Amino acid sequence: MAEKFDIVIWGATGFTGRLVAEYLTRQYGVDGQTVRWTIAGRNPKKLDSIRLALAHINPAAANLPLLVADSQDRASLDNLVQQTKVVCSTVGPYALYGTPLVAACAEHGVDYCDLTGEVPWIRQNIDSFHEQAVQTGARIVHCCGFDSIPSDLGTLMMQEYARDKYGRFCPEIKFVLAGMRGGFSGGTAASLLNMIEGAGNERAMRRILADPFALVPDGNPTNTRVTDQMNARWDADLERWTAPFIMASINTRIVRRSNYLLGYRYGRSFQYSEATQFPRGFVGGRLAATGFSLGLGTFMGLAGFGPTRKLLEKSVLPAPGEGPDQEARDNGYFRIKLLGKLPAHDGQPAISFKGEVAGNKDPGYGETAKMVAESALCLALDDKIPQRGGILTPAASMGMHLIERLRAAGMTFAVPL
Numbered sequence: 001m002a003e004k005f006d007i008v009i010w011g012a013t014g015f016t017g018r019l020v021a022e023y024l025t026r027q028y029g030v031d032g033q034t035v036r037w038t039i040a041g042r043n044p045k046k047l048d049s050i051r052l053a054l055a056h057i058n059p060a061a062a063n064l065p066l067l068v069a070d071s072q073d074r075a076s077l078d079n080l081v082q083q084t085k086v087v088c089s090t091v092g093p094y095a096l097y098g099t100p101l102v103a104a105c106a107e108h109g110v111d112y113c114d115l116t117g118e119v120p121w122i123r124q125n126i127d128s129f130h131e132q133a134v135q136t137g138a139r140i141v142h143c144c145g146f147d148s149i150p151s152d153l154g155t156l157m158m159q160e161y162a163r164d165k166y167g168r169f170c171p172e173i174k175f176v177l178a179g180m181r182g183g184f185s186g187g188t189a190a191s192l193l194n195m196i197e198g199a200g201n202e203r204a205m206r207r208i209l210a211d212p213f214a215l216v217p218d219g220n221p222t223n224t225r226v227t228d229q230m231n232a233r234w235d236a237d238l239e240r241w242t243a244p245f246i247m248a249s250i251n252t253r254i255v256r257r258s259n260y261l262l263g264y265r266y267g268r269s270f271q272y273s274e275a276t277q278f279p280r281g282f283v284g285g286r287l288a289a290t291g292f293s294l295g296l297g298t299f300m301g302l303a304g305f306g307p308t309r310k311l312l313e314k315s316v317l318p319a320p321g322e323g324p325d326q327e328a329r330d331n332g333y334f335r336i337k338l339l340g341k342l343p344a345h346d347g348q349p350a351i352s353f354k355g356e357v358a359g360n361k362d363p364g365y366g367e368t369a370k371m372v373a374e375s376a377l378c379l380a381l382d383d384k385i386p387q388r389g390g391i392l393t394p395a396a397s398m399g400m401h402l403i404e405r406l407r408a409a410g411m412t413f414a415v416p417l
Ligand SMILES: NC(=O)c1ccc[n+]([C@@H]2O[C@H](COP(=O)([O-])OP(=O)(O)OC[C@H]3O[C@@H](n4cnc5c(N)ncnc54)[C@H](OP(=O)(O)O)[C@@H]3O)[C@@H](O)[C@H]2O)c1
Pocket: 010, 011, 012, 013, 014, 015, 016, 017, 041, 042, 043, 046, 069, 070, 071, 072, 090, 091, 092, 093, 094, 097, 115, 116, 117, 143, 144, 145, 146, 147, 148, 185, 186, 187, 188, 189, 191, 192, 319, 320, 321, 322, 323, 363, 364, 365, 368
């Protein structure tokens, strides 16, 4: 059956979904010349009001068809996925509402991308749908936002450079967050708290969250012990103090799954780590990194305990549908530094080189809307990307083609510095 659309944004009534629809309206128009896209959600009235808002940006948006589908109504999802090449889902928490859509896409061979950062849910999808998606050719790509595109594509960029320039891949890459300004939305808070609550109730989920190779079916390919950074550390390569990076427990898993899906292209003993960078000195460096680590630990502790989690939910974190306003989004940014390390080899000395991934809007929303929209476009329109289906990652499915798209959309992917 010929699809009516290239892309359907499911969840367009939510905070992030609306930003994705605005991005497509501004950058690609609504006349279907470059891309045929539309919006979907569970509530027709709310969808209509989003369409009206889009028509303020481009009057032709008033003609966008509206598709209604609820996660609790599988037939509505089957109907939705059969009308499009790609579904871009911003309906979260994904562990609560996302599975029936992934099931529908895997069954009907329809491509999919999303913004989840929920590792246990991704693992569940690998176990349930990977083989089916391989058979049907559905390319299911999780983590197409701030988690984990800068990490996953940044690593790929560094490795491609190492191969082209030095003829081999780096056995180790380090990622450090050098700076960031941005906010949090209600959906992100709900997804994080839902995952922490699940981990409190289920031992299997705790095991998945603690496993650095949770998304690699074969597990750790070597006997080397791999752990997540939990406290402040001096990094001799960077000559900086570092603290944990809040999203490392998602991103590192995605980068390791990419390496697995790419046939261990970066090497079976490839090491990848993420951290937040602090200055060199004692007060601004060591003390600040220690304080940051303790603050993060305290937040996770409060979120892990029922009564304080409820308190955070009610009085500190934004409600579903809320998020940083336009000014905050426009004034946000992020800057990530990557360090590639190549040991001495064949008489050549050891080499290290730096790369950068950066964006000039807030990472979680302004830049994330761009990243997930460009991912959907890449899946829908770029016929040079691999056709292989499965539960994939951005690097393993779209790779350098997506980097090129994101560069053209204003993001920095630079190597060497
Ligand atoms: N990776 C990243 O960098 C990143 C960045 C931003 C967001 N996210 C993730 O994206 C997700 C959305 O965040 P958000 O802040 O945009 O959330 P939100 O504002 O609460 O929006 C949630 C959306 O899901 C829809 N929805 C809820 N239940 C549904 C159901 N049963 N069937 C169909 N639709 C349903 C809502 O529809 P109604 O409007 O009808 O309620 C709304 O459109 C979260 O999981 C968040 O963690 C990730």
